[in-house]
Amino acid sequence: MHAVLRQKLQIHSALDADDIVALNKLPYHDRALADGEDAIRQGDRPDAAILVVEGMVGRYQTLADGRRQFISYHITGDLPDAQALFLPEMDHAIRGMGPARIALIPHEAILTLFVRRPAVGLAIWRETLIDAAIFRSTIVNNSARAPLARAAHFFCEQYYRARARFSRRGEVGTCSLPLSQAQLGDTLGMSIVTVNRTVQQLRRTGTMDWNEGVLQVKNWARLAVIGEFDPAYLHVRAPRRL
């Protein structure tokens, strides 16, 4: 758990030895999430923050008529509800996409750490800012791009984020993306039928495949062109050449 958090923060922020010592003393407890199980619900006032240790979790809001809109997905090392440190009431829920493992870190311990080790606070602040940058990109993607480009951009982002952390060069490869087509529809704002046809159309380009929760990228450059994908907004400190 401590290693996961440290590595994530060090992607974009410099931590000194004392920061890391303090980080490693953070108390936490593990929790397993079943597929579809909520870790937090809309309206909750959590007193601990979530760190994704393994698997994927998704954030979503529920609409008046019961439909869901997914907002973002998070993988190992992400802090999907860091904003709850300062905004007491959750405006969205968080659930496991497939089975996942999370660590719960008491807010109190994190806030104490911020006082003693401001650099850690800034690193987590930066984390929340990257989160917001991804939201901005999602607004643009879901509002302005046609289905094919929209889906391609989404796949690019998921692949890039999964890969940026685990490997350096990955023109070709796979990553986990354990969603159903219905859930992808609730992510991109398209009907399930359109999702299905769009994914098939993408497959026919030969740039990617997506089956049984695994995304396979066959031609990164062309997929990125289709999705108009420019990873600048992910603000990885030293942009990785994929």
Next chain:
Amino acid sequence: MHAVLRQKLQIHSALDADDIVALNKLPYHDRALADGEDAIRQGDRPDAAILVVEGMVGRYQTLADGRRQFISYHITGDLPDAQALFLPEMDHAIRGMGPARIALIPHEAILTLFVRRPAVGLAIWRETLIDAAIFRSTIVNNSARAPLARAAHFFCEQYYRARARFSRRGEVGTCSLPLSQAQLGDTLGMSIVTVNRTVQQLRRTGTMDWNEGVLQVKNWARLAVIGEFDPAYLHVRAPRRL
């Protein structure tokens, strides 16, 4: 300028006398923005933060084919590019919607202030988190709601944010919303024709009007129902009864 910033932060954060003294010493310089003038462009690396003093500014991204997608709008007291304090490269641009006045506060001065007065840093952090909450809501709105509800929700948000700051109770009233219908289309992800017909449809409900840059709310309760608007996500500390 100092009063504008102080009042904004005090909406949601407690500042003590020393915090305010330090805040009032922040250096800045004023800048006038003409209608449509960019304050910052995508790719810039600004060394000063923007505080909106008067008027409205909008953030937008430009797509591959030149189309624009507006992301958010900001009024007096907002810090629309606070994220640039820690994410050096701008992933979007900021421009005046109608003539506006902004104050530029050097990043260096703000960062120094954070060290001496951590409460101010937390207040601005909270500001960026509310920003992100608004983004989440925008993702949901633009992805999942039909045109009528989508436009209604947008108008509700703009009205609520404008009103939350300036007056307590405003079931009925007006606020400035200096956009063209084309720009609203680039905000909500709808064509200009659909915007026009949707606004007319909203007018016919008798709940609102929008003309010459002025939004007039005639029946807040019904407009909020049409837009499925719940202001919880704006995280105003003591929710105002509108």
Next chain:
DNA sequence: CGGAAATTTGACAACCTTCAAGAGGAGTGG
């Protein structure tokens, strides 16, 4: 093996976008 869930396909209607053109103002120059 059987039932449920997910994916896939087809058909049709509805909605939205695009294209086109007209109306109403604001600003400029003759």
Next chain:
DNA sequence: CCACTCCTCTTGAAGGTTGTCAAATTTCCG
């Protein structure tokens, strides 16, 4: 002062895309 241009708003019509409805097929899980 009027004509002209530009911009925004508005309206109409046509065509295409997407959503809805429905059902078949495949996959997953107990």
